[in-house]
Amino acid sequence: MAQKLGVTVRTNAGPGVLHQLTGVIAQQGGDITSVEIGGEGAAEPRIYFEIDLPAESDLLVEALRALPVVRQVELVQTLQLIYGKRVIIMGGGAQVGQVAIGAISEADRHNIRGERISVDTIPLVGEQALADAVRAVARLPRASVLVLAGAIMGGDIERAVREVRAQGLLVVSLNMAGSAPEAADLIVTDPVQAGVMSVMAIADTASFTLGRLSRRVF
Amino acid sequence: MAQKLGVTVRTNAGPGVLHQLTGVIAQQGGDITSVEIGGEGAAEPRIYFEIDLPAESDLLVEALRALPVVRQVELVQTLQLIYGKRVIIMGGGAQVGQVAIGAISEADRHNIRGERISVDTIPLVGEQALADAVRAVARLPRASVLVLAGAIMGGDIERAVREVRAQGLLVVSLNMAGSAPEAADLIVTDPVQAGVMSVMAIADTASFTLGRLSRRVF
Numbered sequence: 120m121a122q123k124l125g126v127t128v129r130t131n132a133g134p135g136v137l138h139q140l141t142g143v144i145a146q147q148g149g150d151i152t153s154v155e156i157g158g159e160g161a162a163e164p165r166i167y168f169e170i171d172l173p174a175e176s177d178l179l180v181e182a183l184r185a186l187p188v189v190r191q192v193e194l195v196q197t198l199q200l201i202y203g204k205r206v207i208i209m210g211g212g213a214q215v216g217q218v219a220i221g222a223i224s225e226a227d228r229h230n231i232r233g234e235r236i237s238v239d240t241i242p243l244v245g246e247q248a249l250a251d252a253v254r255a256v257a258r259l260p261r262a263s264v265l266v267l268a269g270a271i272m273g274g275d276i277e278r279a280v281r282e283v284r285a286q287g288l289l290v291v292s293l294n295m296a297g298s299a300p301e302a303a304d305l306i307v308t309d310p311v312q313a314g315v316m317s318v319m320a321i322a323d324t325a326s327f328t329l330g331r332l333s334r335r336v337f
Numbered sequence: 338m339a340q341k342l343g344v345t346v347r348t349n350a351g352p353g354v355l356h357q358l359t360g361v362i363a364q365q366g367g368d369i370t371s372v373e374i375g376g377e378g379a380a381e382p383r384i385y386f387e388i389d390l391p392a393e394s395d396l397l398v399e400a401l402r403a404l405p406v407v408r409q410v411e412l413v414q415t416l417q418l419i420y421g422k423r424v425i426i427m428g429g430g431a432q433v434g435q436v437a438i439g440a441i442s443e444a445d446r447h448n449i450r451g452e453r454i455s456v457d458t459i460p461l462v463g464e465q466a467l468a469d470a471v472r473a474v475a476r477l478p479r480a481s482v483l484v485l486a487g488a489i490m491g492g493d494i495e496r497a498v499r500e501v502r503a504q505g506l507l508v509v510s511l512n513m514a515g516s517a518p519e520a521a522d523l524i525v526t527d528p529v530q531a532g533v534m535s536v537m538a539i540a541d542t543a544s545f546t547l548g549r550l551s552r553r554v555f
Contacts (some may be wrong), residue, residue: 155372235459
């Protein structure tokens, strides 16, 4: 079984650097599962990789260090280990705040027992802005569940919800006006409870799963 | 001036794919500023790039499509445009929730005026877990300000705060026990106000900056 490795590489700036680094990682048989580029515009950007590596990490570190563009290589804990699964909450500020309160309290209880669950939010207004943000959740690393927190959502937001659900994302919606709630996996009226249930649904330390519920509107 | 491009590429799975894609992007003179790998373990992973591109985007799209491993290429809005700057809040669940309420309400007011500010949180317990999470903020894309929200933080957390500040991150701390607050840019007693001030400090639509404050403890 391959090990999951976190590696931070400090390099010289410029086009083509990522191509060189990924070449070395591919040579070592590493499968890159995540990349984060930090220090944008800096003279020495830091590039962070999560890699499934069947071989010795020492060999990979040595091979990366041998590249002339590389300044420093460091093994680090993976972001998966540090920030874990992500709950994404979006919609109106008033509702997003209340759902966040529920989700953060519940995540706290699971994280104390050794899990890692993050609660990430964005207050947004407007059908197109929200539909774009819903679709973009599919591009966010470690996103596990999306909560729609507003007073009315429909139209293209509903279509976006169906698209991301088809890609495997769990979607919880507040009970609200518009057609978007009907497209969600679960509809919850109380925002604090919606936050709590969303965390329970993705937590490994909870025995709760949406599949075991006998109804989907609360 | 190079344009900032968002591109989603659906590919076959397997090691070396990223190396091929980045090779094509480098050939076109593109500077990759962000990468997100979605659909981990799927037969057709989606890889999202943000690229500073001096040339025509059509040429890049054509060149990517010409790779045998590539199934689909799509131009999309960048995550910077959709989710924008990130406020990161970490610490105890009770405090994190209250800081989030303030930050989300204030972000709502700025986002309504056309900005994009996200509020991301993780409730965590323990000196080492928190110190690791503070250091890892430097690896999170678009992170602009960190808020320490707890009742006591010190030791290695303080060292981690000094390290990320040296890398250019803004750090706000609640007024609490321990040595960590003293290492922050700003200390705020009321958690809701701490959330509001953190958003104001990074918002383009606010005239507030930390540099204009005559004191750093509130």
